[in-house]
Amino acid sequence: MKEINRILTIYDQLDHAQRKVALATVVYVEGSAYRRPGARMLVSDDGRWEGAISGGCLEGDALRKARQVMLDGKPMVVRYDTMDDDANSLGVGLGCNGIIDVFIEPIDPADPMNPVALLGEFSQLRDRRVIATICRKTPGLTIKEGSRFVLTEQLTDQVPGWLQQDMELVMEVGKPLTSIIPLIGGMVEVFIERLDPGIELVIFGAGYDTIPLTRLATEIGWRVTVTEDCIAHLAPKRFPEATCLLYADANAVTDKLVFTDRTAAVLMSHNYNYDLAVLTKLLPRDVPYIGVLGPRKRYEKMKAHWERMGHSFSPSILGRVHSPIGLDLGAETPDEIALSILSEVKAFFSQRNGGFLTDRPGPIHERVTFDEEIVII
Structure with missing residues (x-):
């Protein structure tokens, strides 16, 4: 909640008549990474940013990509492969041993369904909700990258049937989900996360x-x-x-x-x-x-x-x-x-025991596979 509130504060301070804004969100992680899916970074075209998508390794490159997104007005998914400690394509030795997908999108302040507006609504209502974001799609589909659907604990008919089951699953288990869903005429990649009001x-x-x-x-x-x-x-x-x-x-x-x-x-x-x-x-x-x-x-x-x-x-x-x-x-x-x-x-x-991480067998973060097409990260 603190990071979300900081992003909202900075966003409200910007003069949107003069400044363009983009939001970078971690939507997929394979292996190890400093931040998990749902981590966010708000970027303005004057180089100001708030939040983080890594421990400092990826922010510089994401900032450059965000400027391109703001210029083009089109979202993109950027993949960072940190599996190889010797790889130095980003100018730093990452060594996180993971693959991270970051969805970077321009923000339209006039759109009530833009991601920052939805975060503001969540912060105000402090409810539990699930948000599904279309990150990628095959050409020809009319749905747009960046389209969002919201599921709260109140009944609604605004969620399409092909997303209902996955969103209800995330509402139940609380783990973010990256899913590739076949539709008539193509496929979409969707990032689904549950937002909790915090302790x-x-x-x-x-x-x-x-x-x-x-x-x-x-x-x-x-x-x-x-x-x-x-x-x-x-x-x-x-x-x-x-x-x-x-x-x-x-x-x-x-x-x-x-x-x-x-x-x-x-x-x-x-x-x-x-x-x-x-x-x-x-x-x-x-x-x-x-x-x-x-x-x-x-x-x-x-x-x-x-x-x-x-x-x-x-x-x-x-x-x-x-x-x-x-x-x-x-x-x-x-x-x-x-x-x-x-x-x-x-x-x-x-639901942890508070012991030493060095004594914990397996990965720090839980990974659960539900079926061949749905992976909980």
Whole structure:
């Protein structure tokens, strides 16, 4: 989300009466690459760019190609083959051991279906959606390169039948898809990706150690709500990066919040009674991740309290609680603890165990093949 929002900010700052703009998007990766399908770079004809499609190796050449696209007004797919460490056709030794296809297209600000406009709509609505982009086609087909179709979780008849199944598949599994689809009179290559609104962090407690957690979470592009029952702790100058500051009593705060399947709730008030009251209200709510700062015996004390009070929570509900919270990084300072907490939250939503990549067998990024014509990257 952060990269998308930065691209939108730069795009809005441009004078489109004077400047031409292009968007470069990674649409296919074979082997290893620094960025995955869906990585974007916005380029203007004065050489300004925002975003990245690699670790810095491809941007210079993509910038030159983007200028040609803006001049011609026609999109193109550029293939970068970095399999050979000794290949130096781009003037740099890439050594990524991968093949990367980048779709570079001119942006028409007057077209409501241009890619930046669709990203802006997604950023505003914060919904989950799938976007299919026609990257290449055989001559004679009337459909244009750069044509797009959008599928949201709301029913629509705007997606053609020949794309419906693939787009629904990407909506379900979340992995981007590059597919070659036969049509009457030719074939099209389509890049299909799912856009997710990103993680929303709700922090209960506004103490000293909440400040670095808020700062770091917003730095990586998460939306952060900080809530507390002491209004003095919620001074905006303490949390200038927070998306929302909410003053509310522990027994009423959950009724004032909206929880989604991307919400992580973190309790770190250092007030046992406050955390107990909030957690008791949170557990019946559909919050996928709940973290409680403090030693294990503190959470065990809460469970003993529920048992005495006759509260009964199923193992599946209690399984959403992480206490102690965070990955085992040896964190000591508030900033290190913030890193540990955010690392665990990210690992949870990515369905990873948070271990060392050097110990991970196989590729870093999952690759799943569904059939001979559809490859999930």
